Amino acid sequence: MFTRQPHKLASLTLSAALTLSVLTAGLVTAAPAHAEGQLRIAEQFGIVYLLLNVVRDQQLIEKHGKEDGVTIKVDWTQLSGGSAVNDALLAGAVDIAGAGIGPLLTVWDRTHGKQNVKAVASLGNFPYYLVSNNPQVKTIADFTEKDRIAVPAVSVSIQSRYLQIASAKLWGDQDYARLDKYTVNLPHPDATSAIISGGTELTGHFSNPPFQEQELQNPNVHVVLNSYDLLGPNSPTVLFATEKFRNDNPKTYRAFVEALADAADYIAKDKPGAADTYIRVTKAKIDRDALIKIISDPLFEFTITPKSTYPVADFMFRVGAIKNKPASWQDYFFEEPKLLQGS
Template sequence: MRKSISRLAASIGLGASLVIGSLVAPAAAQAEGKIRIAEQFGIVYLLLNVVRDQHLIEKHGKAQGIDIDVEWAQLSGGSAINDALLSGSVDIAGAGVGPLLTVWDRTRGRQNVKAVASLGNFPYYLVSSNPAVKTIADLSDKDRIAVPAVGVSVQSRLLQYAAAQQWGDEQYNRLDKYTLAVPHPDATAALLAGGTELNGHFSNPPFQDQALANKNVHIVLDSYDLLGPNSPTLLFATEKFRKDNPKTYRAFVDAIAEAATFAQNDKAAAADTYIRVTNAKIDRASLIKLIDNPRYEFTVTPKNTYKLAEFLYRVGAIKHKPASWKDYFFQDEHPLQGS
C-alpha cells in the first residue's frame, strides 16, 4: 500500500526539522553591525554560500569601519521565509519571486518589503515519475506534486501561470489541489524511492537534475518555456532595516555582488564552495558540469520578473499592480538594470 502524505511527512522528518540552524526570537530593530539571513535549498542560493564561505559581509563591513555579526538560518518555503522576515526574526530573506511579490503587495505603506538583488537566472523543472503525464494537461487526481509552499512559492506561481496559459486566467489555480509542501531534498528522496503518493516535484537545481538521473523521471514543464530566461529567486528586506542599518545593508549588497562575480567566473571554485558549505553529497565533476550550464547565470541583476508580477495582479493574487519591476526592487547607489 502506498503511504499517505502525512506518513510521508513523518517518515522524512518534516515539521520542526524544516529549520536548519536557529532563528532568534523576534526582537526590536537591529543596530548597525548585525544581520540575520534566511536561505533555502539548492544551487540557486550559491551566492549566499560564497558570501558565507568567504566572509564577504564582514569584509565589506570592515571597509566601512564596522564589525558585522552575521547569523544564518535555513528554512523551506516562501511562506516560512516571509513570516520570519515580518516577525523580525531575520533581516534578509531568500525566496522566490512569487513570495516576494506577495509580501511586497501586503506590506505597501507599512514594512515596505522590496527585493535587494537577484540570485541569478536558472530554469526550474516540473518533473514526474508518472509516464502518463507528458504535459500539465495530463495531471489528474493520481498525481501529487511537491512544491516548497503551496500556492505562493515561485514553483506554485509558475504552475499557475502555466495553467492560465492552458485553460485561461479564470482557472489559473486549477492545479493547486495536486500540490503538497515538501522541502526539495525530501521531495527528491521520496520521488526517487517511490512507494508514496508523491510522483511529481516542481524543483530547482541540483535536485531536479538528481531526479532526472533516474530513467523513470522526466521533465513535464520548463520555466524558461514560460518566461524565457528569468530570475526565480531573490533576496529581500524591509525598508526599515535598509534605512536603520545603511552600512550593514551596503556591506551585504557589496558582498552579494562580489559573490556573483566570483561564481560566474570560477565555476570549479563555486562548486567547491557549494559542497563545502552545504555538505551536499554530490559528485564534484557533475556539479561543475551542472553549474557551467550556459542556461545558468550568476548575477544580481533581475531578469523577466515583471511578467509574473503582471500575471499575479491580473488574476487577483496581488492587489497592487507594479508600474515596473523597479516598484518592488530597492534602487541603491548603483541601480540595477533589470526586468
Template sequence: MQFLRRPTAPRSSFVRRFAASLVALSISALALVAVLGVIAPTPARAEGQIRVAEQFGVVYLLLNVARDQQLIEKEGRKQGLDIKVDWLKLSGGSAVNDALLSGSVDIAGAGVGPLMTIWDRTHGHQNVKGVASLGNLPYYLVSNNPRVKTIADFTGKDRIALPAVGVSVQSRVLQFASAKLWGDKSFDRLDRLSQAMPHPDAAAAIIAGGTEITGHFGNPPFQEQELAGNPNAHIVLNSYDVLGGPSSATVLYATEKFRTDNPKTYRAFIDALADASRFVAANPDAAADIYIRVNHAKIDRGLLLKIIRNPDVQFKIAPQNTLPLAQFMYRVGAIRNEPHSWKDYFFDDPALAGGS
C-alpha cells in the same frame, strides 16, 4: 449682630490637601516625562549585524560563497564596521516571510512569488522590497510518471511537491502555466494536487518512486539529481518556457526600515553579493567545492559543475524578467497592488542597473 463666617478647614486638613497637590503634581510631571520619552525618537539599532534566511539549492550559491569567503565581513570593514552575520535555513516562502515580518531575520531569500506576496501585503507599511537577485536558473517540474507528458496529464492520483502551495515561485509558475493552458479563471486548477515539501525530501521521493509524489517542481541541483537518479524521471515544464526566457526565480528582500536604519551594513551586503557573483564566474570549480562544504551536500561534483557551467544559468544580482509573473499575480487577484515596473517592488540601487 454677628456676621456669619465661612468655616475654615483645620490646619491638618490643609496640610493633607497641600501634600496631595504636591503628589499629583509629581505624578503629572513624571507622566509628562514618560510621554516625552515615548514621543522622542529612539535611536536605531546599531549597525554591524545582519541575519540572513536562505533555503535549499544551488540557487543560493552566491550566499554560500559570501558565507564561506566572509565577503560580507570583508565589505563591512571597508565601511568601518565589524559585521556579525547570522545564517538561518528555512523551507518555503511562507516560513521565510513570517520570519521577516516577525523581525527574526533582516534579509529573506525566496522566490519571486513570495516577494510579490509580501510586497503587496506590506505596501504602505513595512514596505518590503527586493534587495537583489540570486541569478537566473531554470526550474523544472519533473515527473516519474511515464504517462505525464504535460501538466494536463496530471490526475487526482498524482501529487506535485513544491516548497509552498500558492506562495512559492514554483507554485506561482505552475499557476501561470495553468492560466495559459486553461484560462485565468482556472489558474489554480492544479493547487489541489500540490503538496508542500522541502526539496531534499521531494527529490528522494521522485528518485525512489512508489509514492503518491509523482511530480516535483524543484530547483537545482535536486531536479538534476532526479533526472539522473530515476530512468522514468523527465521534464514536464521548464520555468523559462512559461516566463518567456531566462528569469530570476529566487531573490533577496528586506524591509525599508532595515535598509534605512543600516545603510552601511546594507551596502556591505550588496557589495558582497557582487563579489560572490564575480567569484563564481571566475572560479566555478571552487564555487562547487564551497557549495558542497557549506551545505554538507551529498552530490556528485561533476553534476554540480555541469549545473554551474550551464549556459542557461547566470549568477548575477540584477533581477531579470520578473515583471510577467508579477503582473499575472495581479491579474488573477493574488495581489491587490498592480506593479507597473520591476522597480515598484525592488529597492532603487545602482547595483541592480539593467534589471527587469
C-alpha cells in the same frame, strides 16, 4: 545523489511540517531587528543560493563592513518555503530573506505602505523543472487526483506560480489555480528522495538545481514543464528586506550588496571553486564533477541583476493574487545603482 532513506509521503510531509514549525517558532520568538553591524539571513535549499554560499564561505560581508568601518556579525538560518521565510521576516526574526519572486510579491503587496518590503537583489537566472516519475504524465494536463506535486510552499512559492501561469495559458485565467489541489508542501531534499525512490502518491516535483538534475539521473523521471518555456530566462529567486532595516543599517546593507556582487564575480571566474564552496557550506552529498557541470550550464547566470520578474507580477495582479499593481519591476526592488539594467 542524496543518501536519504526513502520514506512514505505522509511521513515526509509530517516530518517536514514538524521541522518547519519548530524552526519558525524559534525564529518568531527572536529579538526584534538588530542595530547596525548585525545581520540575520534566511536562505533555502539549492544551487540558486550559491551567491550566499560564497558570501558566507569567504566572509565577504564582514570584509566589506570592515572596509566601511563597521564590524558585522552575520547569522545564517535555513528554512523551507516562502511562507515560512516571509513570516520570519515580518516577525523581525531575520533581516534578509531569500525566496522566490512569488513570495516576494506576496509580502511586498501585504506590506505596501507599511513595512514596505522590497527586493535587494536577484540570485541569478535559472530554469526550474517540473518533473514526474509517472509515465502517463506528459504535460500538466495529464495530472489527476491520483497525483501529488511537491512544491516549497503551496500557492505562494515561485514553483506554484509557474504552475499557475502554465495553467492559465492552457485553460485560461479563470482556471489558473486548477492544479493547486494536487500540490503539497515539501522541502526539496525530501521531495527529491521521494521522486527517485517512487512508491508514494508523490509523482511530481517542481524543483530547482541541483535537485532536478539529480532526479533526472533516474530513467523513470522526466521533465513535464520548464520555466524558461513559460517566461524565457528569468530570475526565480531573490533576496528582500524591510525598508526600515535598509534605512537604519546603511553600512550593513551596503556591505551585503557589495558582498553579493563580489560573489557573482567569483562564480563567473571559478566554477570549480564555486562547486567546492557549495559542497563545503551545504554538506551536500553530490558528485563534484556533476556539480561543476550543473553550475557551468550556459542557461545558468549567477547575477544580482533581476531579469523578467515583471511578468510574474503582472500575472499575480491579473488573477487577484496581489492587490497593488506595480508599474515596473522597480516598484518592488529597492533603488540600487548595480540593478539599473533589471527587468
